[in-house]
Amino acid sequence: MIEVKEEDLIRCPVCDAVNINKGKENVCRRCGSAIYRHRKFNTEKSWAFLVTAIIAYIPANLYPMLITSAFGNREGSTILGGVVLLWELESYPVAIIIFIASILIPVMKFLILIYLLISVKYPLGKDKKINKHKLYYMTEVIGPWSMIDVFVVAILAALIHLSSVEILAGTAATAFAISVFFTLLAAHAFDETLIKDNR
Amino acid sequence: MKLENEDALDHYIICHQCFTLQKEIDIADGTKACCAECGGLLYRYDSKLIDHTLAWSMTGIIFFVLANAFPLIKIDLLGSEQFITLPKTIASLFENGFYVVGFFCIFLIFIFPLMIFLINILIFSLLKMGKGEKATKELLILLSHIKPWGMADIFFISILVALVKLIAFGQIHIGVSFWALMIFVMIDIYITKNIQLHEIWMLRKRIFLAQKCEEATA
Numbered sequence: 001m002i003e004v005k006e007e008d009l010i011r012c013p014v015c016d017a018v019n020i021n022k023g024k025e026n027v028c029r030r031c032g033s034a035i036y037r038h039r040k041f042n043t044e045k046s047w048a049f050l051v052t053a054i055i056a057y058i059p060a061n062l063y064p065m066l067i068t069s070a071f072g073n074r075e076g077s078t079i080l081g082g083v084v085l086l087w088e089l090e091s092y093p094v095a096i097i098i099f100i101a102s103i104l105i106p107v108m109k110f111l112i113l114i115y116l117l118i119s120v121k122y123p124l125g126k127d128k129k130i131n132k133h134k135l136y137y138m139t140e141v142i143g144p145w146s147m148i149d150v151f152v153v154a155i156l157a158a159l160i161h162l163s164s165v166e167i168l169a170g171t172a173a174t175a176f177a178i179s180v181f182f183t184l185l186a187a188h189a190f191d192e193t194l195i196k197d198n199r
Numbered sequence: 200m201k202l203e204n205e206d207a208l209d210h211y212i213i214c215h216q217c218f219t220l221q222k223e224i225d226i227a228d229g230t231k232a233c234c235a236e237c238g239g240l241l242y243r244y245d246s247k248l249i250d251h252t253l254a255w256s257m258t259g260i261i262f263f264v265l266a267n268a269f270p271l272i273k274i275d276l277l278g279s280e281q282f283i284t285l286p287k288t289i290a291s292l293f294e295n296g297f298y299v300v301g302f303f304c305i306f307l308i309f310i311f312p313l314m315i316f317l318i319n320i321l322i323f324s325l326l327k328m329g330k331g332e333k334a335t336k337e338l339l340i341l342l343s344h345i346k347p348w349g350m351a352d353i354f355f356i357s358i359l360v361a362l363v364k365l366i367a368f369g370q371i372h373i374g375v376s377f378w379a380l381m382i383f384v385m386i387d388i389y390i391t392k393n394i395q396l397h398e399i400w401m402l403r404k405r406i407f408l409a410q411k412c413e414e415a416t417a
Contacts, residue, residue, distance in 0.1 A: 002202050009220055011213040014343050016397045018208040018220070029205055030400065031340050086364075094363045097356075133218040134237065144350055147307065151357030152364070154304055158283045158291035159274060159361075160368060169292070174299045181303065188347070192218065 010035060010193045021193070035193075042191050043117050049186035050113050056179035057106060064170035066153055071164055078172065079103065079149065101148040102176065109146075109183050112139050113190065120194040132195045139187050143180075150177045209404065212241055212397065242397050249323050249402070252394060256319045259386040262379045263313060270374035271358065274365060284376060285309070312351040312387055318342045319390060322399065332407050339403070343396050355384045 008021045012028035012035055019028055019035060026035040064076025077085060079102050086095035112135055119132065153169045160167040202208065210223050216239035223242070226232050231243040245251060270282040283291075289309065292301035322338045325331040358377065365371055 002204065004200055004202060006200050006220055009208070009211070009213065011218070014340055015400055016212070016215075016395075017400065018211045018213055020205065020208070029208075031336065033340065089367075091363055094360055097360055131217060131237075134216055137216045140347070144347070144353055145356075147303075147350055147353050148357050148360060150300060151304070151308070151354050152361045154288055154292055154300065155272075155283065155358060155361040156364065157295065158288040159272060159281055159365070160276065161281060161291070162276060162279065165276060165368070168295065169297050169300065174297060177300045177303045184347070195218070 013192070042194060043121060046113070046117060046186050046189040046191075049182045049189055050110065050117070053106075053179045053182035053186060054110055056175050056182060057110075058175075060172045060176035060179050063172040063175065065149065065172040065176070066156065067168040067170050069166045069168070076170055079176070098149060098152075101146050105142050105146045106179065106183065109139050109143055109187070112136075113183070113186055116190065116195070120191075133192070136187075136190065136192060136195070143184050143187055146180050146183075147177070150180070209401070214239055214241060240395070242395050242401075243393070245398075248394075248398060249327050252319055252390070253323045253327070255386055255390060256316045256323070259316045259383055259390065260313075260320070262383040262386065263316065265379035266376045266383050269376040269379070271376045271380070272362065272365070273372040273374055274368060275370040275372075276368060282374065285380070307348060307350040308354040311345050311349040312383075314345055315342065315349050315387070315391060318345070326399075326403060326406055329406055329410055332403075335403055339396065339399060346391055346396075349387065349391060351380075351387045352384050355380060 004020055009018050010021045010026070011017070012019055012031060012033065014033045015028060015031040017028055017030040019026065027033070028035055061079055063078070065079050065082060067074060067076045069075070079098075083095050083099045083103070086098065116132060116136060150173055153173050156167045157169045212221050212223050213219070214221060214234040214237065217234065217237040219234065219236040221234060221241060224232065226244045228244060228246045232241045233239065234241055267285050270284055271288070273280060273282040285308075289301055289304045292298075292304060318338050318341060322335050322342070325335050325338075358380075362371060362373075
């Protein structure tokens with residue numbers, strides 16, 4: 001017979017098995033993977049990925065995402081420019097999708113992750129008004145959807161490929177893909193058990 | 200809370216969404232258990248999980264091959280017809296020097312979705328034969344690492360967005376591959392979102408535990 005406190009139970013991030021929190025060297029009893037073993041620098045990894053993502057997000061907004069060249073005219077459009085253009089062409093649903101996927105979701109993810117990372121270190125939002133686990137779950141679910149714009153550019157660039165009319169991917173596509181990749185890594189690196197410890 | 204030993208923790212489950220501890224209960228075949236706190240899906244019970252998943256994964260692979268072999272979208276542009284296939288889309292990124300985006304695309308919309316299906320087939324055929332206790336464990340760990348990175352569904356929505364943007368350029372024809380990809384994405388969503396890894400781990404435990412009991416009595 002063993003006696004455990006309910007607060008000491010944690011979930012293995014790999015196989016979902018319930019484990020007893022034994023402190024620094026947690027190893028999952030079912031799949032054998034380490035459960036957030038780097039306790040000494042538990043949020044730093046996530047911070048590092050997040051800062052990289054934010055840095056990559058700057059050129060993603062400044063450089064052109066899509067370069068259209070028609071009969072010698074080269075015209076580049078940034079992410080925001082593309083949204084405005086689509087709005088003016090009255091294709092509202094697509095404009096809204098692109099706006100949500102490439103501006104709203106990344107920015108929201110940055111803000112939520114920053115809030116979570118700060119709140120597990122400092123007493124912030126301890127009043128339980130916001131369910132932080134739900135917030136974290138939400139960032140995990142909506143995160144990958146910001147890749148939409150990159151895929152759209154890839155499809156357009158592959159399809160419109162004539163000598164007179166041509167669509168090319170811009171520098172921002174690379175920067176944006178890197179930014180999304182690092183936000184996903186930052187979300188994965190976040191130690192969910194910290195929320196519990198600081199509640 | 201008192202427990203017999205550490206293995207008794209298998210009767211508990213922590214909700215994915217809100218991190219509350221829940222006790223596992225027996226539920227009827229074909230139903231699912233939801234979290235009492237937030238309503239999120241905890242686990243389902245399917246007595247024919249092995250056969251169902253094998254059938255779905257094999258169907259998925261067939262449609263994946265179809266989706267790659269035929270043209271995705273065709274467009275009449277200034278009198279010449281252009282078309283893309285899924286591999287051609289990725290290849291053209293490499294041709295234009297977008298190696299980083301190309302690598303992301305190769306992994307996110309080609310290799311990872313395919314791997315999820317192949318690993319599922321492997322795990323469930325091994326479980327059906329009742330072999331490979333260690334192999335299934337490694338495969339399950341691999342599966343859980345890959346699962347968040349399969350983005351076939353997002354690629355499909357991107358095609359729809361691209362179609363709307365293309366209307367301005369010329370006459371668009373939707374290819375065979377588009378429909379194949381649509382079915383593949385639906386199966387992919389069922390496999391990745393509906394079948395919880397927890398169920399496979401519990402199934403694996405039951406199968407190999409029953410085997411050990413038989414060996415002990417024999």
